[in-house]
Amino acid sequence: MEILSLLAQGFAIALTPTNLAYGFVGALVGTAIGVLPGLGPPATIALLLPITYGMAPTSAVILLAGIFYGAMYGGSTTSILLNIPGEAASVVTCIDGYQMARQGRAGAALAVSAVGSFVAGTASVVGLMLLAPPLAAFALRFGAPEYTALLVLGLMMVGYLGGGSMTKGLMMAALGLLLGMVGLDPIMGSPRFTYGVFKLSEGFEFVLVAMGLFGIGEVLVNVERSTVPEVLKTRIRGLLASREEWRAAGLPLARGSLLGFFVGVLPGGGAIISSFVSYAIEKKLSRHPERFGQGAIEGVAGPEAANNAAATSSFIPLLTLGIPGNASIALIFAALLIHGIRPGPLLVSEQPAVFWGLIASMYIGNLVLLVLNLPLIRLWVKLLEVPYAILAPFVVVFVLVGAYSVNNSVFDVGTTIAFGAVGYALRKLDFEPAPLVLAMILGPQLEAALRRSLIYSRGDLLVFFERPISAALLAVAVLLLLSPLVRWAFERRAV
Amino acid sequence: MRTSRTLTLMLAALLAALAAASPAPAQEFPAKPVELVLPFGPGGSHDLTARAVASVAHQYLGQALLVVLRPGGGGAVGSQQVIRAKPDGYTLLFGGTGPNTIFALVQKAPIGPDQFVPVARVNHSPAVLAVRGDAPWKTFREMVEYAKKNPGKLNFANTGPWGAADFPMRLIARAAGIEYNNIPYDGGGPALLAVLGGHADATFGFAPQLIPQIAAGKMRALAVTGARRLSIMAGVPTVKEEGFDVTFTMWRAALAPKGTPPAVVEKLEAAFRKLAEDRSFKALIKQLGDDVDFQGSKEFAETWRQEWETAAQIVGAAKK
Structure with a gap:
């Protein structure tokens, strides 16, 4: 019961008019930058950081945290409507979300994603409140070998993305791995495939590649077809999701939330990995996997729930260990430092107001985001009624301005256009770009983790099998690889 | 009438543009x-x-x-x-x-x-060299002794190749004549996490990040690389005080x-x-x-x- 009284104190802090207002502003700004491609949560939080110098520390954290998880809500909007992933975690939402929009079910996809985000976000706050310390201990057990095994498992899932052929998916993943190699290598810092261009030494910026391949590529393909306006026209069969759609989304939502919550605790790309692992799981479990890639609601519900749950649980390393797990949370860490609070293992006991105030504000923030996003759906869907001839140039401008805003660089705009052309070619040849983008993110992480493990073990490969967590993860990977073989054997015996 | 008005406007615009483009009159730096x-x-x-x-x-x-x-x-x-x-x-x-x-x-x-x-x-x-709270080394010199007796055994987590942790450790290794196992991590957070989780023995961190870890007994600071001790970590000696000629900030x-x-x-x-x-x-x-x-x-x-x-x-x- 102690937790309840502490939570009550938290609500007393979060519900003061000032903090309520900051929470609301955070959620609003977060939604806005989630919708706008390019400028992501870390850049926005950095811009707003100086404003928080004069605030109470709890207010500052409430505002900045709201921007971070608010962006997760907004991120799916452009993915569903225009096939533009605003941030890494919503690449997967493009696959089926955009197909739903093309079939006139944009409203349903947006509603499922908003409600799913709310359910997952709230469930994850409950988890954060109750399970933070044991989970932090679990995160500490994740060394390089465990990450390697997790990433191997993740990379295997990439082949399941989309509805096309597995072979083509794997070809795309291979291309993505190659593109991920561009830049300074993560262990020695030697340049690879940079051809003396310093701009390339940090590799291709993920957002630019994704916006080009998906957003620009899609526009180019659509411009070619004269039938587009008819296809995109929203036949409003009930603006929001139907009862069957909710029923289909229910279990994926629950599974996505759980998965996202646990994977999100791991510092690094928890939200991204959990979103597409959730997609792969739903496709595997579905009785009609062929519907995936054609507008399956499960393919939106699971990943959206997963990335929101992961966004919330990614606060756990900061709040319990004092170590930020991603760039946005590192800025919240900086905000606390400037206020003279040094987050560490004792934060919860030394600064209960910050911890419980933040927890309470997250409950409120998720509710605010739901109330904010549901009415917006009507507006977003209206947007699709704009004739494509008018919409298309706006989309291009929107994407290119977004690309420029990432680093204020014209080179980046060029990169986005170039990947747009690649995206067009891929679409023409019936290749799915999602495996490429995800392999590009996972490849360098896997390489770093693998090499780090081997430096740690001084070249001994047994390190992956001696440690229980990595051995278990690799065993799952092997089972997954063998599963078609096993099924084939069973089917043969049955005949 | 109309044309002349347009012309006047255009002239005015041109003049304005010229005025904007011409170098500012010898005003004192900084004029903008x-x-x-x-x-x-x-x-x-x-x-x-x-x-x-x-x-x-x-x-x-x-x-x-x-x-x-x-x-x-x-x-x-x-x-x-x-x-x-x-x-x-x-x-x-x-x-x-x-x-x-x-x-x-x-x-x-x-x-x-x-x-x-x-x-x-x-x-x-300045960079602060830190080890886990339960590490066997109480001082910087003890850690160096260990590394000397066990070449390549000390697992050091750096914060990225040639970064703020890697470089001072290379200087120290050269001055002290030690060999260590250099493991690159992607930033200061992951490197500290690796030490806390027992996946590495030592890293360099910055004071505000380490102070709460030290207070909770999770980490121990052994030395700082600056020329002087840090005001907020006055108990921690410099590498130079410990007998190795390295200063790096x-x-x-x-x-x-x-x-x-x-x-x-x-x-x-x-x-x-x-x-x-x-x-x-x-x-x-x-x-x-x-x-x-x-x-x-x-x-x-x-x-x-x-x-x-x-x-x-x-x-x-x-x-x-």
Whole structure:
């Protein structure tokens, strides 16, 4: 019961008019930058950081945290409507979300994603409140070998993305791995495939590649077809999701939330990995996997729930260990430092107001985001009624301005256009770009983790099998690889 | 009638454009806001320091100081932009050891002391060597002894190849004659996490991040790399006190492109000198775990040159 009284104190802090207002502003700004491609949560939080110098520390954290998880809500909007992933975690939402929009079910996809985000976000706050310390201990057990095994498992899932052929998916993943190699290598810092261009030494910026391949590529393909306006026209069969759609989304939502919550605790790309692992799981479990890639609601519900749950649980390393797990949370860490609070293992006991105030504000923030996003759906869907001839140039401008805003660089705009052309070619040849983008993110992480493990073990490969967590993860990977073989054997015996 | 009116308007517009384009009358520098180019993305300690500088600069400069982010290429993109800018003092680089000494040497990028005139060094961040709270070594010397007896056994987590942790450890290894297992992590958070989780033995961190870990008994600080002890960690000796001739700090400084008139550099230097004494600026920097450590143009040019030469030896030795 102690937790309840502490939570009550938290609500007393979060519900003061000032903090309520900051929470609301955070959620609003977060939604806005989630919708706008390019400028992501870390850049926005950095811009707003100086404003928080004069605030109470709890207010500052409430505002900045709201921007971070608010962006997760907004991120799916452009993915569903225009096939533009605003941030890494919503690449997967493009696959089926955009197909739903093309079939006139944009409203349903947006509603499922908003409600799913709310359910997952709230469930994850409950988890954060109750399970933070044991989970932090679990995160500490994740060394390089465990990450390697997790990433191997993740990379295997990439082949399941989309509805096309597995072979083509794997070809795309291979291309993505190659593109991920561009830049300074993560262990020695030697340049690879940079051809003396310093701009390339940090590799291709993920957002630019994704916006080009998906957003620009899609526009180019659509411009070619004269039938587009008819296809995109929203036949409003009930603006929001139907009862069957909710029923289909229910279990994926629950599974996505759980998965996202646990994977999100791991510092690094928890939200991204959990979103597409959730997609792969739903496709595997579905009785009609062929519907995936054609507008399956499960393919939106699971990943959206997963990335929101992961966004919330990614606060756990900061709040319990004092170590930020991603760039946005590192800025919240900086905000606390400037206020003279040094987050560490004792934060919860030394600064209960910050911890419980933040927890309470997250409950409120998720509710605010739901109330904010549901009415917006009507507006977003209206947007699709704009004739494509008018919409298309706006989309291009929107994407290119977004690309420029990432680093204020014209080179980046060029990169986005170039990947747009690649995206067009891929679409023409019936290749799915999602495996490429995800392999590009996972490849360098896997390489770093693998090499780090081997430096740690001084070249001994047994390190992956001696440690229980990595051995278990690799065993799952092997089972997954063998599963078609096993099924084939069973089917043969049955005949 | 109508045409003549259009013509007049066009003429007026043309004149206005000409007036805007022609050089400002010999007004005193600075006649317009000065751009401080940050060669990194938002949110790092470099960014936070630059914003602390910008928050008080207008009082001493008489003009706003605008922080412009130009990330990319390990700092090379922003650095090169400033080198190519007109050397009139209106475009400065907020440079640092990372891009302008280490990256410049390792990647052979022309963004070092030959390309810039220093304006002023603002501060430096000393690195703190830390081990897990239950580690067998109570002092820096004990750790070095262990590494000497067990070559290659000490697992050291750096914060990225050639980064703020990797470089001082290379200096220490050279001075102490030790071999260690150098494991690169992607930033300070992951490196600290690796030590806390028992996946590595030691790392370099920054004081505000380590202090709460030390208070909770999770980490132990063994030494700092600066020339003096840190005010907020007064109990921790310097590496030099422990008997090894190594001092290394990551500096941050305003740099102007080569060819900037000396009078302009002097003006800027004077503004930075006063800024470094500002109380709210000092307080902000202290919260970030650094001490303000001002050095003027000439003095810092010498410091930088010395650092450059030491670093060149380390880089040269590693590349062999």
